[in-house]
Every structure is written in structure tokens, then in C-alpha cells.
Amino acid sequence: MRDLTPRQIVAELDHDIVGQGDAKRAVAIALRNRWRRRQLPEDISAQVTPKNILLIGPTGVGKTEIARRLAKLVGAPFVKVEATKYTEVGYYGRDVESLVRDLVEAAIVLVRTSEREKVAEQAKTRAEQRLLDLLLPPRNNNQWVDPESPEAAEAAEKRQRSRDKMRARLEAGELEDREVEITLPGKNVAPVSILGAGNFEQMEMDLQNMFEKMMPKSSQTRTLTVAQARPLLVGMETDALIDGEKVNQSAVALAEESGIVFLDEIDKIAGDDGGGGGRGPDVSRQGVQRDLLPIVEGTTVTTKYGPVKTDHVLFFAAGAFHRSKPSDLMPELQGRFPIRVELNDLTREDFARILREPRASLIRQYQALLATEGITLEFTPDAIDAMAQLAHQVNQSTQNIGARRLHTILERVVEEISFDAPDRADKEVVIDGNFVRERLEELVKDEDLSRFIL
Structure with a gap:
């Protein structure tokens, strides 16, 4: 807080x-x-x-x-x-x-979310260790070897060198396409609702919790690349590090x-x-x-x-x-x-400020969206004033829905540009007051039409 x-x-x-x-x-x-x-x-x-x-x-x-x-x-x-x-x-x-x-x-x-951030580094380290174990599984043979013998010490040293090399390659990103097998915990299927009405919500939750504890948890083994497995393993290790009861x-x-x-x-x-x-x-x-x-x-x-x-x-x-x-x-x-x-009704000046001032204003949102197509979109001051005036006018003549009217106004203004954006040769677009009025004025004049479209 x-x-x-x-x-x-x-x-x-x-x-x-x-x-x-x-x-x-x-x-x-x-x-x-x-x-x-x-x-x-x-x-x-x-x-x-x-x-x-x-x-x-x-x-x-x-x-x-x-x-x-x-x-x-x-x-x-x-x-x-x-x-x-x-x-x-x-x-x-x-x-x-x-x-x-x-x-x-x-x-x-x-x-x-807060707890996950606290254990993020530890979970990442543990996930990398698990990836290393999957890429270079621990030695498993039934022949007994004296752990104090020179042979055991030599084998352990050799194996450590192999792990160090594998770790270096893993950290360098050279093994991202190597496939590994991981076992993912399954999820229990929630029981079908049998109580129906909302007033039994708590009783239904209690029954579902009881069924979840009674039913065995399934698991599945999947073959994934290292790049695909890493985020899954990080998530599993994060969940293992978090104390659910404390949360x-x-x-x-x-x-x-x-x-x-x-x-x-x-x-x-x-x-x-x-x-x-x-x-x-x-x-x-x-x-x-x-x-x-x-x-x-x-x-x-x-x-x-x-x-x-x-x-x-x-x-x-x-x-x-x-x-x-x-x-x-x-x-x-x-x-x-x-x-x-x-709270006060929005004035024409308020609509203009809503388009200009907020950090994530609608104008900035449309500029960012069209920038993904390489389009540089610019609104002139008189274009913003025209949209504000039209939004205020439609709100007064039809149903007053406040700032939400601007969503409809802006969508109508940039609709054609948005449709043609991927194929457009001219990547710099300037929208002025005349453009706005051409797109919207006829709709605004026809009150019956504006009622349904704007």
C-alpha cells in the first residue's frame, strides 16, 4: 500500500x-x-x-x-x-x-503477484537447474562404487566438468532448440454445478473444494524445446516457493x-x-x-x-x-x-481536454495502434476541437453517454485510414478539422441517423 x-x-x-x-x-x-x-x-x-x-x-x-x-x-x-x-x-x-x-x-x-516477484530470481535459478538435470540426467546404474575410491572421485570430477560445459551452453542460449521431457501437474475438472441458484454459492464452493481434495491429481508428460519448457518450469518453481496459506x-x-x-x-x-x-x-x-x-x-x-x-x-x-x-x-x-x-456533465472544453491530456488518451491509443503499421498519425488542434464539439452536440441532441461518445466519434474518423493502413503508400497522415467534419457532419445533421450510428 x-x-x-x-x-x-x-x-x-x-x-x-x-x-x-x-x-x-x-x-x-x-x-x-x-x-x-x-x-x-x-x-x-x-x-x-x-x-x-x-x-x-x-x-x-x-x-x-x-x-x-x-x-x-x-x-x-x-x-x-x-x-x-x-x-x-x-x-x-x-x-x-x-x-x-x-x-x-x-x-x-x-x-x-507480489510474492511471485519476491521469489522470481530464486525460481529462475531452480528452473535452470532442472533444465540442466533434464539435459544431462544424473547417473543411474546399479553397480555399487565405493564413494571414497579414486575411480569415484575421477568420475565425479568428469561429470562436474560436463555439467559446467552444459551450463555455459545453456546460459549462452545455444540449447534453446534441444528437446526435453517434462512432467506437468494436471488440473482437476471442476464438478458440475448441482445447486444452481446464486444463494448457494458458498455451499457449492465447499463441495467443490471437498471433491478436489478427494480426487487424485493427474499429471502429463510433454516433450518441449528448452525455450518452451523454461517458462513452465519457472512457473512451477515459483508456485513451489510460495506459501499458499500465507498468501x-x-x-x-x-x-x-x-x-x-x-x-x-x-x-x-x-x-x-x-x-x-x-x-x-x-x-x-x-x-x-x-x-x-x-x-x-x-x-x-x-x-x-x-x-x-x-x-x-x-x-x-x-x-x-x-x-x-x-x-x-x-x-x-x-x-x-x-x-x-x-459529478458535472462534460462540456465541449472537457471533451477536448479528454482527447489531449490523459497519459493514455484515445488519440495516443490510435496513434500507437496505427504506428504498428508504420503510419504516423497526427491530429491538428482544430481536428480535436471539431471532434469535441461534435461529441458534445450529439450528447445534447440524443442520449448523453459522456466521454464514451468519443470512442464512436474517433472510430468513425479513422475508420478508412485504419482499413487501408497495411496497403497505404503515404505513411504520414494529418487529420484536420475539415476531415473530421467531412466524415461526421452529415451524420450529425440527420438526427435519426446519428441516434443509431453516433
Whole structure:
């Protein structure tokens, strides 16, 4: 975990996300409060709960991206889920507790990646030793030789010289095409799901774990070149060096102390469902809120890695709230999101900045993609302004999907260039405002056509 000040967090987010200063400040403070809690005495820190955040704004303005970038910035396990995928306990659908299990799985990946980096050199050394043994197998004969005899000493010295020569050739890359036989551990086939409904997820996992322990593990022998076998052997040695139980315990602790859960589309479960008598995705929205409440408040969820407490998990909830308002949520759930930030609609200037400023802006992505074909792609300032203007105009006249509109706009602009790129003689392409308008203006003028194409 990186301990960054709020100002540093906002500065880092500014590299990838345009605008939305209020939201960035709110998440930066929430993250810094985690560091502050860890500095407190244990009796006080246990009482300090996270200040969860409700992000309110239309789609495509950066709600999810802020949370995702924040988690990546500090190395925290992160899970994004749509509140609409859950249903009340007793109905067919996913159990809300599964989001905690997903969070632990994300933490497992982070911890395992960190542990793999620590043992990378040792694993590589052990893999090279195994390759050497495969290329020059240990002597195996049944004739007994006195280990103290001169003959044994001479044979051992000769064999060591052979191994040293083979090692030098292996390190020099002279044996990459030599074939060796390696035995790979097999994987058990997961049992067929017999329980079905999402509310039995934990029971099903327990049954699968039991079957895995009962069923013998198969293995297979494959003939591969040294170049093909090396990464497989490094992976096997890495796994052998990592303590799986330690990884699991560390992952659970990381999820509990640093986990971030992003609940998207929470506005879709706001309000009453009219008695809960319907069917389909809208069934019992109040019930989903009731099931989410203990998770957000702080409870203990059983996972295959052990119990996980959610008391200090940081929750972000987000929604457009077009047809509902935050006060339509259950009062108890509202109280668990004390910080509310409204994100702004994107202006024409915002669209232009989104194209120009982020480290991985769409323009830089297209330039990098076409550079693989030898194409040098350049956008003039008036081309960027024209695309920003058109994106803003279409968002205003049709459905407002925020910055996602730029993906469609740019794809239409470079479509012909991208198609002809491998066969194109002129490898330097300059896109100006006139080119953009020629490609898009007719579509924008025809509102019915732009509704379906842009």
C-alpha cells in the first residue's frame, strides 16, 4: 500500500481523469483517512469506520474510472459490481455476499503477484537447474562404487566438468532448440454445478473444494524445446516457493483493511418495487438494499479462505439518479454513505481536454495502434476541437453517454485510414478539422441517423 497525501492522490488522478475536482478531493480524503486510522491506537482505530462515498452523475463522466484508478494507484484490491445483478435472498440470482468473495479473490491476485516477484530470481535459478538435470540426467546404474575410491572421485570430477560445459551452453542460449521431457501437474475438472441458484454459492464452493481434495491429481508428460519448457518450469518453481496459506491469510487481511468495492447503478434499486410481486431484474429492490446493508455496515462473510470482516472495506456507490433520488434509498443505507458528490456533465472544453491530456488518451491509443503499421498519425488542434464539439452536440441532441461518445466519434474518423493502413503508400497522415467534419457532419445533421450510428 502506498501512503499518499490527498494532494498527491489528486495530482496522480489528474494525469488520467479530466475535471471532477470535487469527486477527486472526496476520494483522496477517504483514502488518506485509512492511513490515519492505521496510526491510531488499536482501541480507537477499531471504532473508526470508513466514510463511504455516493457519486451522483450521468454515465461516462468518470465515476467508475476515479474508483478504479484510485485502487490501482495505492495497490488495493478492487471490485466493481452492478447492484442490479443481485436479487433478494430467496430469489434466483447472485448472493450479495459474493461481492466480498470477489474482493478476496482480487486480493489473492495482488498478494500472489507480489510474492511471485519476491521469489522470481530464486525460481529462475531452480528452473535452470532442472533444465540442466533434464539435459544431462544424473547417473543411474546399479553397480555399487565405493564413494571414497579414486575411480569415484575421477568420475565425479568428469561429470562436474560436463555439467559446467552444459551450463555455459545453456546460459549462452545455444540449447534453446534441444528437446526435453517434462512432467506437468494436471488440473482437476471442476464438478458440475448441482445447486444452481446464486444463494448457494458458498455451499457449492465447499463441495467443490471437498471433491478436489478427494480426487487424485493427474499429471502429463510433454516433450518441449528448452525455450518452451523454461517458462513452465519457472512457473512451477515459483508456485513451489510460495506459501499458499500465507498468501491466503495476507489476502484476507488486505481485503479487510484496504479493499475497495464499487457499487454501480445503485439508483436502479432505489425505491419500492410495488409489493415485490413482480418478476425479472426489478424484483424486490428493497430486498436487495436490505441484503446490502449489513455488508456495507460491517459484517463477517464466510469464504473458502476463511471469515472476512467488511467493517473497514471502503464502499463507493454510483448512479445517475435520473428517475430516482438518493433519498429514495433506505434511510439506513443512505446513512452508510455520508459523503455525497455530484459529478458535472462534460462540456465541449472537457471533451477536448479528454482527447489531449490523459497519459493514455484515445488519440495516443490510435496513434500507437496505427504506428504498428508504420503510419504516423497526427491530429491538428482544430481536428480535436471539431471532434469535441461534435461529441458534445450529439450528447445534447440524443442520449448523453459522456466521454464514451468519443470512442464512436474517433472510430468513425479513422475508420478508412485504419482499413487501408497495411496497403497505404503515404505513411504520414494529418487529420484536420475539415476531415473530421467531412466524415461526421452529415451524420450529425440527420438526427435519426446519428441516434443509431453516433
